[in-house]
Amino acid sequence: MLAGGEHWVEASLAYFLLVGVKLGMQSIPIATACAIYHKFFCEINLNAYDPYLVAMSSLYLAGKVEEQHLRTRDIINVSNRYFHPGSEPLELDSRFWVIRDSIVQCELLVLRVLRFQVSFQHPHKYLLHYLISLKNWLNRYSWQRTPISITAWALLRDSYHGGLCLRFRAQHIAVAVLHLALQVYGVEVPAEAEAEKPWWQIYTMDTEIP
Numbered sequence: 001m002l003a004g005g006e007h008w009v010e011a012s013l014a015y016f017l018l019v020g021v022k023l024g025m026q027s028i029p030i031a032t033a034c035a036i037y038h039k040f041f042c043e044i045n046l047n048a049y050d051p052y053l054v055a056m057s058s059l060y061l062a063g064k065v066e067e068q069h070l071r072t073r074d075i076i077n078v079s080n081r082y083f084h085p086g087s088e089p090l091e092l093d094s095r096f097w098v099i100r101d102s103i104v105q106c107e108l109l110v111l112r113v114l115r116f117q118v119s120f121q122h123p124h125k126y127l128l129h130y131l132i133s134l135k136n137w138l139n140r141y142s143w144q145r146t147p148i149s150i151t152a153w154a155l156l157r158d159s160y161h162g163g164l165c166l167r168f169r170a171q172h173i174a175v176a177v178l179h180l181a182l183q184v185y186g187v188e189v190p191a192e193a194e195a196e197k198p199w200w201q202i203y204t205m206d207t208e209i210p
Helices: 005-022 027-043 051-065 072-083 094-113 124-137 140-145 148-159 170-184
Strands: none
Touching: 005 027, 005 051, 005 072, 027 051, 027 094, 027 124, 051 072, 051 094, 072 094, 124 148, 124 170, 148 170
């Protein structure tokens, strides 16, 4: 069952978020699953393997990497309900075991293709630090009347829609989504005009934002 390649890449974020949340996964394991998925298809032609299967294997592997282990049975049933809303859990019949074995074999394939390099540094901890610093920097009214924090986290989540996590450093992504969130609401960092350097270079000295 091969899906339309480009369409599935566009829909992958929704799959990882919805299925990951239903499986009780935290944000970092979900981010790792997305990174594994994108990195795999950077190495392999998108039409060479079933992207649905690779996505399920990515979730399974990410759970191991981030020590939030998942049962293959749960991944299969939640994924089946995602693709077929309202469906009942699969019976433990031959079809179930074929899917389970496929996930495990695909996991081994992913590990080999990625040369067992499946640990990633994510922007989440940097964004949290930057938000706390910025909250203390801005006046209380500006912070309370604009959802800067919510927007920055949403932008970070959406960044995993593509391969930004593989192309840029985690610190740079964190600064970029925070910068964009401030721009969305027209919030200016105090004394930025008089400062010798942009506020974001306090966090990452080598970052340039046009």
